[in-house]
């Protein structure tokens with residue numbers, strides 16, 4: 001076993017971390033000053049930090065540990081595969097049983113005719129694949145100029161150059177000269193924040209029709225695809241109005257634009273269906289998945305591709321000059337197969353539909369009664385609450401955006417609950433195996449943390465609104 005420094009104190013570990021480790025989406029100076037939070041073990045829906053504090057993980061890691069921590073079957077699947085064949089590639093006319101069986105299984109589980117799979121190591125890589133694949137597809141059909149991909153502001157599609165360009169996070173584009181050419185962004189369907197006087201239904205239609213405007217502006221003959229998350233995750237669990245997706249589908253169909261549905265967060269049970277495309281009745285040409293595919297136990301991504309696209313690539317595409325060393329990594333595939341098997345065997349998605357998701361929804365909605373909450377919304381097992389200093393006007397805070405959210409997040413942590421802040425929106429995405437008593441605990445901790453947040457905001461003079 002590697003020499004893990006159990007004997008080091010939290011402070012010693014933090015000092016080493018600050019000296020040598022550059023963290024993702026983290027201010028390095030800040031982390032050096034106060035030290036990173038060190039998580040050292042986990043079981044079920046709980047984490048323990050290096051000081052022994054227990055936390056309820058309301059985020060399933062980073063939206064991914066769908067089966068919860070400590071699943072021995074996944075460990076056994078990995079160990080067995082490591083002994084059998086720890087690595088082999090899937091390049092140059094080669095393959096291996098775990099990749100074959102996972103590809104077959106995904107074809108069975110995915111909606112519609114998403115029968116083919118391109119494997120990658122992450123969601124970001126899968127979206128890089130998708131960008132190249134859709135452009136190559138149109139080239140194969142003699143339309144290389146059909147290359148523009150339309151996405152949305154505040155979308156998150158990953159951190160590689162292509163995926164971050166596809167994403168619509170302005171603060172990400174500000175670093176490193178993004179987006180790359182050939183990608184444009186329309187407004188998101190965020191009714192609470194941007195709906196103005198429109199009803200949710202009107203707003204959903206209006207925002208979907210921006211896609212048609214954008215296609216008209218660029219030209220049908222230039223647009224390859226539209227990419228979107230069914231529910232934006234990192235953007236703050238933005239659940240589109242019911243009118244949104246049917247209209248998007250109509251527009252993509254009528255204008256012959258491929259639809260890439262990014263289900264990296266929403267796939268594999270998160271919305272209480274296998275895929276959110278089923279929840280929203282979407283028919284994707286390509287679906288991006290990762291995270292919950294292996295329940296986060298090992299890195300793996302998968303682009304699920306419909307027959308129409310895969311057939312053209314097969315017949316006219318020649319060699320797809322694209323691939324990752326770890327495309328279809330045998331150990332990751334074996335763990336993903338086992339994770340899918342557990343979801344099925346334990347009827348976890350059926351149980352969510354019948355029991356757990358409605359229970360969480362009912363309890364989550366009670367948070368809307370708190371004076372600090374402007375809206376509580378939920379889709380299956382992902383949910384958000386909007387912090388506001390003025391519940392009636394649903395106004396934003398007068399101070400810097402995200403300040404209240406960070407205060408709330410830190411108070412949640414101190415109270416033993418991991419809830420993530422996105423600006424002043426608090427979000428959860430707990431393991432799908434969370435029980436009713438654990439949901440009660442989550443809601444209790446959330447109420448307690450909101451009370452304390454309200455007090456702290458009042459003390460600091462931050463309970464002021466913009467109206």
Ligand code: PXG
Pocket residue numbers: 062121122123124125127156157158159229233234235262263264265290291
């Ligand atoms: N698409 C979506 C919809 C995602 O949520 C990715 C692609 C990229 O996947 P990888 O595996 O390359 O990270 C994601 C990832 C957050 C947060 O702050 C969200 C993600 C990753 C990191 C942080 O909520 N989602």
